[in-house]
Amino acid sequence: MGNKTVFVLGMDGFNQAKLERLSSARDCRFVGLIDPAEIMEAEYFPIDDMLARATAQVEAHETPPDALIGYVDFPVSTMLPILAQRFGLRAPSLEALLKCEHKYWSRLAQREIVPEHIPDFALVDPFADNAIAACSIAYPFWLKPVKSAGSYLGFRIDNDAAFEAALAEIRAHIGIFAEPFDRILDHATLPAEVANVGGRFCLAESLIGGEQCTIEGYVQDGNVHFFGLIDSIRAEGRSSFLRYQYPSILPRRAREQMEDISRRVLAHIDFDQSAFNVEFFWDAAADTVWLLEINTRIAQHHSDLFEKVDGVSNHEAAVNVALGREPQFPDGGGAFKYAACCFLRSYVDGIVGRVPSVDDVDALSREVPGIIFEPHVAPGTRLLDLTHQETYSYALALVYIGGDTPEELDQRYLLCRDRLDFDIRPAD
The missing domain is CATH 3.30.1490 (Dna Ligase; domain 1)
Structure with missing residues (x-):
């Protein structure tokens, strides 16, 4: 049993496995707070009750907390600083976090420091x-x-x-x-x-546009560090994401602009003691970047990408910053040169007739080594009834893949899309 107790808001099995594989966290015991279904599938968030239950669970635990982390958006991201303050743990202040999470307040703060990079x-x-x-x-x-x-x-x-x-x-x-x-x-x-x-x-x-990407990093004791740039590739002619791909193929000068803007904004709002990811558009014609939004956590959909390419997931930042230790990111220590988190989507409502089986995925793994398949629906699911979906499509599943080139990733994505059939039937 580890001698560091790290509580994880909304911890699921997929991310627990990532956390427990961190070599830097071998002395950690990860304890889940709040059932992940209450976060990912709920249509109502009783915040006061959730905060009270999380507080009671921490207080009743056999060992005191050494750190508190999360890796998903609302309500986890906004509950975390409140709970951390109650137990004297490292986290951003609630006000600094809200200057990212409250979209209007965030734009007001950004306009004070980088007005030329926001819409x-x-x-x-x-x-x-x-x-x-x-x-x-x-x-x-x-x-x-x-x-x-x-x-x-x-x-x-x-x-x-x-x-x-x-x-x-x-x-x-x-x-x-x-x-x-x-x-x-x-x-x-x-x-x-x-x-x-x-x-x-x-x-x-x-509207702002260009090549969309996300830069991941962390702030520790006022110092901003970056550990990866991920391309966000959209379906042609649509606003929906097709896949997240790492490492980015954008030029170094684009990344340097993103790092500079991120540093300036994060310092301006006094954001500290946390991982973050910042979404940007790079306008190649104007050779400039647009700041889309700041997220106050690692991006969970990127965790397998970092693990496949660098040999360690982005949980490395979340855990070690919360513990007051310096994260360690090896360069290219993974099994693949490139990796992607791919979305399998339906752009129309319907009823799921079937979901790809374990045998289907095993057969595909011979051609797509390292594949991880994460379905979000089951046979009989009405897509219209799915919770928290974006406006223009329904996410059926996530597929994590690796490859040696971006072109190989694209080929493997198309293979997964064609082989992993969901048989969406008309709802009426």
Whole structure:
């Protein structure tokens, strides 16, 4: 048994295995807090109850906590600093974290330090009678809640009709995240400009574009470190992600701009003692980058990519920063030169007729070594009933693959897509 007790909010089996394979964490015992189903599948988040239960579990444990970590978005990311403060553990302040997680507050802070690298934006009250007329951002733009997860309730708005349709959907469903997020905000000291901007507000942002990517790193004792750049590849002509691919093929000058902007923003908001990932667009024609958003954690969908290429997952940063130790990332110590997390999606509603079997995946592994298949549906699942899906598609499964070149990854992705059949049948 390890002599360091590390509590993990929402720990599932996949990530527990990644954590326990960390050579730097051999002295750690990982203890799960909150059933992951309450986070990934729930349609209601009783934040006060979840905080109380997590607190009671830590207090009742046989050994005191040495660290508290998480690797998923809301509500884990926002609960973590509250719980860490209660037990005197390393974590960002809640206010610094909210300057990333609260999309409006985040843009206000970014505008103070890197205004040339963010889009035009405006606050939108979806419940206001004049919401459309009051919006100052010209079409087309993106409309999204000030707090969501996984692109839930994010809409591209091209005209008044699309705006009205999006507002109707948002009004009907925004409470899933808005109500618990407001409970989190009750724990924070808010400046006047965001004090009345709760979870039921939205943000309109002008379109930005280019090659999308995510830079991962951590801040420890005020020092910002980076350990990987991942390309986010979208389906052609769509906003949905096709796969995350590591390492990035973008030029060094693009990464240097992203590192500079990340350092400046993170220092400006006093973000410290945590891993992070920052999403960007690189506009090759203008040779500049656009800051999309800051996430206050590692990206769990990247963990297997780092392990396949570098021999250690990004949990290395989360665990060791929380313990006050220096993370160690070897360069290219994994079994593959490139790796990807691929999405298998349906762009229409339907009922799942079958899910690929273990035998199907085993047979495919002869041609795709190192494949990991993670289904998100079961036979009989109605896609429309899936929780927390992005607006324009349904995620059926994740497939993790490795290869020696980006071209080989692409070939292996296509092979997986064609062989792993879900047989989606019409719902009506």
